[in-house]
Amino acid sequence: MSGIVGYIGERSAQTILINCLMNLEYRGYDSAGLAISNRHHIEMRKEKGRIQDLEASIQLDPMTEGSLGIGHTRWASHGTPSATNSHPLTDENEKFFVVHNGIIENNHQLKKSLIADGYVFTTDTDTEVIPHLLAKYDTGDFKETVRMVLPMLKGSFALAIMSQSDPGTIIGISQENPLILGYGEREAFLSSDISALLSYTKEIYPIKNDQMAILKEGNISIETLDGTQVHPEKASIDWDETEFELHQYDHFMLKEILEQPTSIQQTLENRLEDGHVKLPELEAFFEEHDLHAFRKIDIIGNGTSYHSGMVGKSILSKMINLPIEVSISSEFTYEHGALDDSNLIIILSQSGETADTLSALKEVQSYGAKTIAITNNNRSNIARKADCTVCTNAGLELAVPATKAYTSQITALLLLAISLTEKLEGPGAKDIPELVDALTDLPNVVDQSLVMTQDAIDRFAQVTDDQDHLFLMGRGLDYVLALEGALKIQEVAYLHADAYAAGEVKHGTMALITPGVPIIALSTQPHLREKMVSNIRELKTRDAYVVGVTTVGDVEIGEVVDQVLYIPEAHPFLMPIVAAIPLQLLAYYAGTVRGYNVDRPRNLAKSLTVE
Template sequence: MSGIVGYIGNRSAQEILIHCLTNLEYRGYDSAGLAISNGDHIEVRKEKGRIQDLEASLQLDTMQNGTLGIGHTRWASHGNPSAENSHPLTDEHEQFFVVHNGIIENYHVLKKELLSEGYSFKTDTDSEVIPHLLSKYNTGNFVETVRMVLPMLKGSFALVMMSALHPDMIIGISQENPLIVGFGESQAYLSSDISALLSYTKETYPIKNNEMAILTRDDIFIETVDGKQVHPDKVAIEWDEEEILLNDYDHFMLKEILEQPSSLKSTLNNRIKNKQVYLPEAELFFREHPYQQFRKIDIIGNGTSYHSGIIGKSIMDKLLSFPVEVSLSSEFTYEHGKLSEQHLVIVVSQSGETADSLTAIKEAKANGAKTIAITNNKRSNIARQADCIIPMNAGPEQAVAATKAYTSQITVLSLLAIHLCKKTEEPSPNFIKELIEAVQTLPEIVKQTLVMTEDAIDSFAQVTNDQTNLFLIGRGLDYVLALEGALKLQEVAYLHANAYAAGEVKHGTMALITPGVPVIALATQPHLKDKMVSNIRELKTRDGYVVGITNVGDDALTDVVDEIMYIPETHPLIMPIVAAIPLQLLAYYSGTVRGYNVDRPRNLAKSLTVE
């Protein structure tokens, strides 16, 4: 989950690398470092903490000027966060310098062998074996040395390397881990993500497995690990730099919450025409793999994507006659049932790089299942593995906590459910018509919700400032929404927020309800409203402080809660999109009122590229 960059050209490498790393900081912010070459010497600077800590250090004690360098922002997986464990890492003779994202699974064996041969290690990382191996097997030819060492490394990783012996070259490797080449005029870039490159180039190439990018002063070469030349098909970046700038916002999280009317509009763009769902990617896929071959759908994801998947399952359950299951991708890989060509596996991942989901999609394909990826990055590893990709088109998401990704994921799953239903079932025409109309109006409904709830939620966040525990309850889809709301509060406000199916509270959780403990009661599903009222009364008899969230015009909760918040009403199946807005805002304001950095929560990173 680290961010890695490389640059070679005619400008200040330090300036460019710092800027690129700042745009990658959501991938890790435990520590950061640079290695800069002036052609004669490579200087390394590393600091524990965020990019700004490294930048402050460089202002006090400047590095040498150079136009070639590599950089790293770290999320620690092996070795504590520290300056010593930071990258770039080098060998004892300071000949090879490496920045690494991923896991070297066999590093214990490699390290033991190197130690027995007299090599000494300065860090606790798995990554340090790489520069030592490059030193041990140095052939005098940088490219050939890398080719010799790569087969010794097991795991998923992206590497950017430079050598004091070859001062005008950078080598990049991608093995089940994202790494992108950026093409510029008389300069070239490497990055974990396109967001780092938006200021510098619009032409990129995602390095594929078993490929290496060789950047020199004169050219960029893409070759296979065994030496065959690759002619890269350059890909134009579709995002604009403006999309990753804070502008007048205090935090990316708030910016992205407020962007949801426009991100949903983008997700829906050209996908509903003449009151019909139009998914050309799915149409092509199902032309090759007829609907009739499928007997079951599995939806998999992690964290917020998993919650989106549960909502998607609920919608599909209402529209389709064959079974739909949802699983955590980290569990699915090892605990799935029988898979075959009759199974359709839908993988949901914002980044398209989540290691657990990538492993799961490979497992599904290895067992004959067909796969669809719903992701925000249509050139990601997961997208390349899938048989079909349906992009979310939500735009870049810089905050670690997913907000607009969640609402766009559910929207795409809703569209896919309708698409499948129209092809395979005999649905009620009026029901489908009403659902399509509701989905089409989502951008406006979400805009109204933001206007109605932002100030009220800010006030409630102030009320909960002195609380360490908070409960969220709901029934049906509202219970899933409660799970997502609890996750957001855990991520950015560090609250012990717990979600429960409202009917289950009396089966044990009621013991935790003490006078004044805050409970958020979600009641947006009409057929469950009476049951929710009964559950809320049970909480009030134990003096819980209950805040109800329900639809405008519905006063069923008014007399049984301490506070009530109204949100616009839409089709019940997509209320989890609308009702997510106040919960996202609650998490944001609860985090900021406590003084936390909600964009970069402790111990977390955005794109989890290790299992």
């Protein structure tokens, strides 16, 4: 994933674009670049590294001042991170300048043809075919040239383009990849993410497929690719730019971990009433479709969203009489079973732009399956394309490692599970009052978990000191929690962390247990505690160092482990949320102690808009 920005107005484009790129750095941070126009000439500057490296380069060697331009922060998917491969990319005569997010799927065929025509390529990127195609088919009219070239490109992409022959114009295109037009006073903005625009405008228009935004001084217009004028329905942004501020925190990851009582409360807001769940966004869907006609539910997501889906599967399986499966998006698209309109698909994506998940959504809809999206961005591609959407309302999550996205998605899945159970009169209906009460109190319980974990985190985090390997294990929902905890530790602390179902350890994994090897044993499910005690005893006979995570009052686990961390007790369905807190904080402190940038782990971006 990469970040695109554009500006036209009366202020310094360089200053505004740099600031916007700073707000998009979570989307990519291996290189960055700008193309700035003074309305007579376009100058380009690119640097490997973070936005600050580009900014420092410009301070040492100033660019031409200009009031329009485009910018890009890159996370490499084609070609290694380098100044050469960074965007903007241009043709050999530097006539067209292009910044791009997404993928040009037919770039190899296009490149081969262009090379045969004598065009010289200098990068390893798929993007470079675009300026060469614009140069090859240049009509002398910037807009018409773009119209001619766009149908040649296959894939999902967002583009911002400038031309040396028309240096007062920027053209923006969105094709299955987000690009947002922001409106200001005598100025306009482009961005692949709303977050870049919060300091400058609250009025936006998400550019749709087969549309072009044409930005000229005093004239901002939207046209379809066939030239039809579009009258955009503008929307207002309700996010607050103060969410970009670290305040007293050292990292966004810690800030977002500690925000979880609030983010969960926002997910629950106005959705619990008189012992029932209210999801107004699903009412039309429930009225239109006979829920009893559904024969199966599939839950689809990637990474942390997949782990949220695993929790959702376990809960739904206990509450309704339908087969439930959970799948990784990238696998489901190509390996799914029979699909038709009797399948209900729940799509999970924090950003709503994850390419693998978008592909899975298109695949299931091609068979007539019905879809419910759970996302944090109700203006995203997934939200727009699904039959209906439950927004988690968790607020901005700027650290690459997902924390509040995980707990808010599970909260939304619980709300959906209760709603479906009521509609289908499932066997879990008798448990709904207790579950609703537990959800009502969940923000307070999560806050307690934060307090209890922070009090013990120094001792807890010592388990990772001087370690290269770490194991996590649990049963049932605790096994899913172990998977998510291992992922966080890998992402943030670069530790080799593996998660196992506790009962499976003796079926092979026991061979890896050596004296002193650290194991985090999760035990938050009362009906599985006796089995967990037995599993821990087996590990202790091999001299493993076992740290238990369990609920207050559980003396059984405390008696068999080397160290124990206690957290508040909640309904078993909610424990994957409550017990995620110590694992998130463990990952955070393990990463910071090692000196890593926990907000921007190496080789990772916030969400992947290419497959």
